[in-house]
Amino acid sequence: MTPEKQKELNEYLQAIAKILYEDSDPTKLDTMAGIEETVREKTLEYITPKIGFFFIKETTKTEAGRLRTLKSIIGKLPITEKQAIRLNLETNQRISPFLEQCCVRASANVSYDNAARDIDYYTGMKISAKTQQRLVHRYNFTDNDCSKDIEEVSVDGGKVRLRTPKKGEPCLWKDYKAICVNKSTRKAWFSENEELINWVNEQPLSDPLNCLGDGHPGIWNIFKQFNCPGEKREILDWFHLVENFHKVGGSLKRLKKAKSLLWSGNVDETLNLISPLTKKQAENFCNYLETHRERIINYKYYQEQSICSIASGAVESTVKQIDRRLKISGAQWKPENVPQVLKHRCAYLNNNL
Numbered sequence: 001m002t003p004e005k006q007k008e009l010n011e012y013l014q015a016i017a018k019i020l021y022e023d024s025d026p027t028k029l030d031t032m033a034g035i036e037e038t039v040r041e042k043t044l045e046y047i048t049p050k051i052g053f054f055f056i057k058e059t060t061k062t063e064a065g066r067l068r069t070l071k072s073i074i075g076k077l078p079i080t081e082k083q084a085i086r087l088n089l090e091t092n093q094r095i096s097p098f099l100e101q102c103c104v105r106a107s108a109n110v111s112y113d114n115a116a117r118d119i120d121y122y123t124g125m126k127i128s129a130k131t132q133q134r135l136v137h138r139y140n141f142t143d144n145d146c147s148k149d150i151e152e153v154s155v156d157g158g159k160v161r162l163r164t165p166k167k168g169e170p171c172l173w174k175d176y177k178a179i180c181v182n183k184s185t186r187k188a189w190f191s192e193n194e195e196l197i198n199w200v201n202e203q204p205l206s207d208p209l210n211c212l213g214d215g216h217p218g219i220w221n222i223f224k225q226f227n228c229p230g231e232k233r234e235i236l237d238w239f240h241l242v243e244n245f246h247k248v249g250g251s252l253k254r255l256k257k258a259k260s261l262l263w264s265g266n267v268d269e270t271l272n273l274i275s276p277l278t279k280k281q282a283e284n285f286c287n288y289l290e291t292h293r294e295r296i297i298n299y300k301y302y303q304e305q306s307i308c309s310i311a312s313g314a315v316e317s318t319v320k321q322i323d324r325r326l327k328i329s330g331a332q333w334k335p336e337n338v339p340q341v342l343k344h345r346c347a348y349l350n351n352n353l
Contacts, residue, residue, distance in 0.1 A: 108348035
């Protein structure tokens with residue numbers, strides 16, 4: 001902007017500010033917060049919609065068609081049918097794309113009721129909780145395909161509380177599966193293990209592919225169905241291994257030695273140390289070691305050489321972050337809505353909104 005235009009603009013702005021000030025309630029101008037709120041309210045009502053409409057008119061080169069109102073981040077905008085078509089707005093769209101994005105980002109973290117309250121507070125635009133919900137369930141969350149080879153994938157399960165058809169019936173808790181790819185990309189599926197497997201198999205997979213999980217058999221069944229071009233390295237989460245190990249109890253000296261052996265991946269020596277114990281916990285742990293023998297690596301070496309992760313903390317963190325939205329106090333979900341809610345939360349966590 002040239003200095004001349006800047007000067008002209010400032011003169012107009014001073015005149016506008018004077019008119020708005022004279023039209024304001026003096027009792028609301030005693031504090032900085034009051035001034036901020038008043039200026040925003042006046043701007044959204046009288047100024048930015050006019051500016052927005054001028055930009056729309058100049059961009060589309062038309063004023064033809066029936067007029068409707070579009071809620072936007074700059075206030076309630078008048079817009080004609082022809083203008084809406086040229087700006088790629090849907091026929092009955094009543095909320096602008098940018099304001100819609102703001103709503104979807106807000107409701108990815110909090111309930112729809114709280115999202116409605118927050119959007120009103122942050123933008124000055126009222127979008128009801130029902131509308132917040134409708135926006136999410138019609139939103140097209142794009143699949144976050146991997147641009148580079150998947151070197152590491154971890155899988156874990158979470159729980160979601162489902163609404164029952166009849167009032168008064170206890171809620172049902174059902175499983176969903178989450179994955180974290182290369183410690184960054186997060187995705188989740190509800191009762192769709194096959195979809196999870198298909199998605200991974202459609203991505204470029206490295207050789208070797210490192211697959212990390214806890215001791216749950218369902219996790220390893222999923223890993224088995226990944227079509228790797230070369231070696232598939234299944235790794236038992238170190239912290240889950242230690243958690244099960246501490247259930248054995250007994251001599252602290254023996255436990256310390258066994259932990260050191262496990263840290264180096266010495267399964268046979270650990271079994272020789274633990275198997276003489278007669279407690280049921282010791283027997284269970286020995287069976288656990290036999291089950292996961294091939295998945296117990298030399299954790300010490302892998303960590304020192306930075307070969308890959310030795311724990312599935314990335315996906316466990318993913319589940320916790322998903323649950324921060326799914327398990328908001330009192331939240332119950334219709335089964336048909338859960339997949340979209342998972343996509344919504346993961347899109348936010350992946351910074352794709």
